[in-house]
Amino acid sequence: xxxxxxRRKKHIANPQTDLYAHALQFYGQPPLENISLSEFExxxxxxxKLLKTVExxxxxxxxxxxxxxxxxENESKNLNFPHRLDIDDRKSQNAxxxxxxxxxxxxxxxxxxLAYCQTEDLRRxxxxxxxxxxxxxxxxxxxxxxxxxLHRNNLQYDTISIEEKKTLLDKLVNSSYxxxxxxxxxQDFYKVPFQDALDLVRTRKVYLKAGxxxxxxxxxxxxxxxxxxxxxxxxxxxxxxxxxAVHSDERLQPLLNHLSHAYxxxxxxxxxxxxxxxxxxxDSLSGKSFPLCMRQxxxxxxxxxxxxxxxxxxxxxxxxxxxxxxxxxxQFWRSEFIRGKVDxxxxxxxxxxxxxxMFGKEGKRADYTPYxxxxxxxxxxxxxxxxxxxxxxxxxxxxxxxxxxxxxxxxSGISQIMELVKGMHYQLACQKYFELTxxxxxxxxxxxxxxxxxxxxxxxxxxxxxxxxxxxxxxRSQENSAARRPAAAREAAANTSQDLVEMTEDLDSFFQxx
Amino acid sequence: MPSSDYDxxxxxxxxxxxxxxxxxxxxYYRWLNYGGVQKNYFQNREFSFTLKDDIYVRxxxxxxxxxxxxxxxxxxxxxxDIGAVYSHRPNQHNTxxxxxxxxxEKELVFDIDMTDYDDVRSCCSAADICSKCWTLMTIxxxxxxxxxxxxxxxxxxxxxxxxxxxxxxxxCDEAARxxxxxxxxxxxxxxxxxxxGEETLKKVVLTDPIHPFIKESLAVVEDYFPQYALQxxxxxxxxxxxxxxxxxxxxxxxxxxxxxxxxxxxxxxxxELVKDQATKKQATGxxxxxxxxxxxxxxxxxxxxxNVSKGVNHLLKSPFSVHPKTGRxxxxxxxxxxxxxxxxxxxxxxxxxxxxxxxxxxxxxIKENEKDAAEKRxxxxxxxxxxxxxxxxxxxxxxxxxxxxxxxxxxxxxxxxEF
Numbered sequence: 001x002x003x004x005x006x007r008r009k010k011h012i013a014n015p016q017t018d019l020y021a022h023a024l025q026f027y028g029q030p031p032l033e034n035i036s037l038s039e040f041e042x043x044x045x046x047x048x049k050l051l052k053t054v055e056x057x058x059x060x061x062x063x064x065x066x067x068x069x070x071x072x073e074n075e076s077k078n079l080n081f082p083h084r085l086d087i088d089d090r091k092s093q094n095a096x097x098x099x100x101x102x103x104x105x106x107x108x109x110x111x112x113x114l115a116y117c118q119t120e121d122l123r124r125x126x127x128x129x130x131x132x133x134x135x136x137x138x139x140x141x142x143x144x145x146x147x148x149x150l151h152r153n154n155l156q157y158d159t160i161s162i163e164e165k166k167t168l169l170d171k172l173v174n175s176s177y178x179x180x181x182x183x184x185x186x187q188d189f190y191k192v193p194f195q196d197a198l199d200l201v202r203t204r205k206v207y208l209k210a211g212x213x214x215x216x217x218x219x220x221x222x223x224x225x226x227x228x229x230x231x232x233x234x235x236x237x238x239x240x241x242x243x244x245a246v247h248s249d250e251r252l253q254p255l256l257n258h259l260s261h262a263y264x265x266x267x268x269x270x271x272x273x274x275x276x277x278x279x280x281x282x283d284s285l286s287g288k289s290f291p292l293c294m295r296q297x298x299x300x301x302x303x304x305x306x307x308x309x310x311x312x313x314x315x316x317x318x319x320x321x322x323x324x325x326x327x328x329x330x331q332f333w334r335s336e337f338i339r340g341k342v343d344x345x346x347x348x349x350x351x352x353x354x355x356x357x358m359f360g361k362e363g364k365r366a367d368y369t370p371y372x373x374x375x376x377x378x379x380x381x382x383x384x385x386x387x388x389x390x391x392x393x394x395x396x397x398x399x400x401x402x403x404x405x406x407x408x409x410x411x412s413g414i415s416q417i418m419e420l421v422k423g424m425h426y427q428l429a430c431q432k433y434f435e436l437t438x439x440x441x442x443x444x445x446x447x448x449x450x451x452x453x454x455x456x457x458x459x460x461x462x463x464x465x466x467x468x469x470x471x472x473x474x475x476r477s478q479e480n481s482a483a484r485r486p487a488a489a490r491e492a493a494a495n496t497s498q499d500l501v502e503m504t505e506d507l508d509s510f511f512q513x514x
Numbered sequence: 515m516p517s518s519d520y521d522x523x524x525x526x527x528x529x530x531x532x533x534x535x536x537x538x539x540x541x542y543y544r545w546l547n548y549g550g551v552q553k554n555y556f557q558n559r560e561f562s563f564t565l566k567d568d569i570y571v572r573x574x575x576x577x578x579x580x581x582x583x584x585x586x587x588x589x590x591x592x593x594x595d596i597g598a599v600y601s602h603r604p605n606q607h608n609t610x611x612x613x614x615x616x617x618x619e620k621e622l623v624f625d626i627d628m629t630d631y632d633d634v635r636s637c638c639s640a641a642d643i644c645s646k647c648w649t650l651m652t653i654x655x656x657x658x659x660x661x662x663x664x665x666x667x668x669x670x671x672x673x674x675x676x677x678x679x680x681x682x683x684x685x686c687d688e689a690a691r692x693x694x695x696x697x698x699x700x701x702x703x704x705x706x707x708x709x710x711g712e713e714t715l716k717k718v719v720l721t722d723p724i725h726p727f728i729k730e731s732l733a734v735v736e737d738y739f740p741q742y743a744l745q746x747x748x749x750x751x752x753x754x755x756x757x758x759x760x761x762x763x764x765x766x767x768x769x770x771x772x773x774x775x776x777x778x779x780x781x782x783x784x785x786e787l788v789k790d791q792a793t794k795k796q797a798t799g800x801x802x803x804x805x806x807x808x809x810x811x812x813x814x815x816x817x818x819x820x821n822v823s824k825g826v827n828h829l830l831k832s833p834f835s836v837h838p839k840t841g842r843x844x845x846x847x848x849x850x851x852x853x854x855x856x857x858x859x860x861x862x863x864x865x866x867x868x869x870x871x872x873x874x875x876x877x878x879x880i881k882e883n884e885k886d887a888a889e890k891r892x893x894x895x896x897x898x899x900x901x902x903x904x905x906x907x908x909x910x911x912x913x914x915x916x917x918x919x920x921x922x923x924x925x926x927x928x929x930x931x932e933f
Binding site for chain 1: 567568612629630631632633664665666667668689693694696697699700701703704708709710711712713714715716723724725726727728729817819820821
């Protein structure tokens with residue numbers, strides 16, 4: 001990518017229409033044109049908004065379900081990204097509007113690569129969202145366009161012979177989704193190493209034999225996505241290497257940094273309220289202000305005097321986030337564990353380490369942040385003996401219902417919650433639970449973090465107002481100073497920095513709403 | 515049985531003897547060196563020792579078999595864990611720039627632990643096992659072994675008894691050792707059917723069509739279900755356990771079965787009634803009525819600790835390590851004789867050390883002793899103990915693997931000749 005004031009050799013700006021001949025691409029070559037800083041910013045922010053939408057929709061809806069595609073299409077339209085890719089490519093590429101959209105899509109992708117190549121975590125997030133976005137766009141193509149796309153990108157995969165198809169017919173029908181005897185005959189089956197179609201392997205939606213998967217043409221998106229993912233992952237690693245050059249540009253560095261910070265929203269890791277909570281308060285707070293997942297963990301801990309690793313992490317980091325100090329945490333866990341099968345000596349040897357670890361006092365000394373709803377819902381599902389996870393996601397509906405009844409949620413509310421659970425809107429179900437238990441009709445926030453639940457609850461109950469304000473202030477001032485510091489170093493950049501602060505505040509408010 | 519004589523207090527005395535005279539170092543090195551096909555494969559492997567009083571020493575590594583032996587003789591670890599092959603020597607991990615020290619490869623491993631079956635076994639709980647519930651491990655091994663070979667195409671599977679309440683599987687194929695974290699987790703999830711924690715009652719849900727992998731697994735479960743679940747665990751016996759089974763069927767079926775069970779007490783017949791109901795339901799043409807299969811799977815299907823399989827850098831207890839609580843040696847299992855494997859017959863460290871002290875029998879010793887080097891004696895030491903047959907099986911396993919890299923080595927040496 002070439003930035004104005006370019007260190008790199010300027011290329012003659014070839015009419016780049018060729019680049020945008022198709023709405024969907026693998027983003028092979030980086031753009032070479034000059035763009036203004038303000039365009040740079042808007043492009044980046046808009047794409048981030050789009051990716052954030054992709055992430056949120058992926059949690060609330062089944063991917064590629066009707067609602068999912070509809071909402072994603074709307075968001076693409078609003079943000080002026082290409083949408084409805086089924087229009088004839090050749091015709092639409094001439095429309096000036098469509099050209100702009102494709103250009104924006106292309107350039108903004110590369111800008112975010114710069115922002116999201118820096119750490120493993122950021123890369124993972126970015127790749128995941130880009131892959132989902134690609135999946136949506138690819139699936140929106142007509143069959144003919146799909147073939148064209150494969151052809152254009154030189155993607156060739158081995159197909160199996162008719163004889164092989166015949167011998168495997170039963171197995172293929174029973175392992176692939178929506179495939180019948182007739183459709184097996186009609187379509188090609190690709191045979192690729194199972195490592196290239198992990199999504200299908202994971203969900204057991206493909207026939208697997210001797211290390212190879214047999215993928216019907218209708219599912220070819222999986223292999224294409226795998227290709228896309230591999231390329232993007234490699235490209236990000238390369239980008240990371242050239243990052244120092246970009247970072248020396250004081251106009252871009254703060255912007256890129258802020259962009260990459262924005263993806264999680266608030267992470268509830270800054271503890272200005274450390275020590276504001278005493279251990280005696282936890283029991284009563286767990287009933288009043290803990291989200292259901294934490295209440296469940298707290299209860300299990302009190303009952304069994306033990307929690308397994310997944311539970312200790314989820315609950316321990318939450319407690320850290322609401323303000324328990326390391327000393328308090330150690331005391332809290334020890335006093336509970338030694339009432340069970342663990343004696344004080346064993347606790348100090350086997351468990352204290354992991355608690356200090358959580359607070360960044362051991363190992364690589366990372367200060368771990370409390371888990372967000374997304375993380376609780378999507379990663380490390382509970383298994384035998386576990387109490388962690390999201391109660392709305394990981395409980396039998398019947399048990400959840402009983403629990404809600406036990407917690408005195410009115411029957412009408414329970415059925416509303418169960419309806420949301422059924423539609424897989426776990427965060428909305430939790431928010432409904434919040435509203436019902438706090439007698440608030442319409443929550444003024446959108447729930448995406450257990451610690452946010454706690455803060456909002458304290459706010460609603462009138463107890464934690466100051467606590468919350470303090471936290472917000474500290475976070476805001478930290479971020480602003482982070483954005484200003486490098487910029488303020490040079491006067492020349494002062495104006496940019498001013499814009500930046502404004503823009504980053506916009507971003508903040510966006511992600512707090514979204 | 516002398517093995518019950520094991521006493522934790524004797525471990526500090528027995529371990530030096532075990533490591534000096536019995537631990538199969540040469541086989542062990544042969545395994546982890548993988549024929550020397552890849553450079554530094556053994557050198558960059560992490561070992562982790564647990565010493566007396568739970569002192570944990572991570573990031574040990576050794577350049578040669580002799581170095582490993584020396585260190586083990588010196589430290590006499592209570593427990594040995596094996597980790598990943600890293601980009602640098604693990605014992606120097608502090609000297610390389612942070613971020614560059616990375617876990618590159620490891621066997622694909624599986625850990626099945628009997629505690630994870632506590633909600634479906636009535637004979638024991640937690641760390642206890644008995645011959646009744648051991649059937650669960652037999653089922654688990656048969657299902658996973660088949661799938662890893664037939665579905666994933668792996669060949670070199672080392673099954674190891676953990677020494678107490680579970681089994682481990684080390685998939686040693688080169689392709690398996692090179693799998694990414696994402697691939698490992700996909701394999702583990704493909705193999706996981708029982709899902710959900712304490713807040714989930716129905717942990718297996720099947721959808722149409724039933725995947726060939728599930729069909730194959732069901733075929734294995736069906737072999738054992740009558741004997742294991744109906745007889746040994748008697749799941750249709752006590753009232754509570756019957757109720758537990760019935761939570762897994764649809765409401766209308768449950769009511770009907772409850773009535774039918776009033777008159778029918780025999781477990782086998784009760785199970786027939788369940789199956790009849792399922793057949794009836796399936797005949798209605800409605801999709802997803804597989805509750806009889808779901809019951810079988812929930813009670814018998816292997817429960818994997820997915821997190822162990824996912825991580826490349828995850829540590830797992832090494833074969834031939836001693837289990838400090840039981841004293842039993844973590845021995846490789848011959849899966850051709852799986853049905854007769856008895857965890858209670860696995861020798862303890864006390865037993866094999868005692869066997870070593872028994873007077874030698876027969877003249878063969880006298881003849882060969884003359885040219886005996888210390889090394890040679892050591893090789894034969896284990897042969898005089900109950901450990902022998904497990905080491906022998908390990909040898910066979912290693913021979914099988916050696917044939918796979920012979921081609922690779924030949925190719926390499928051919929290349930060299932050309933210069």
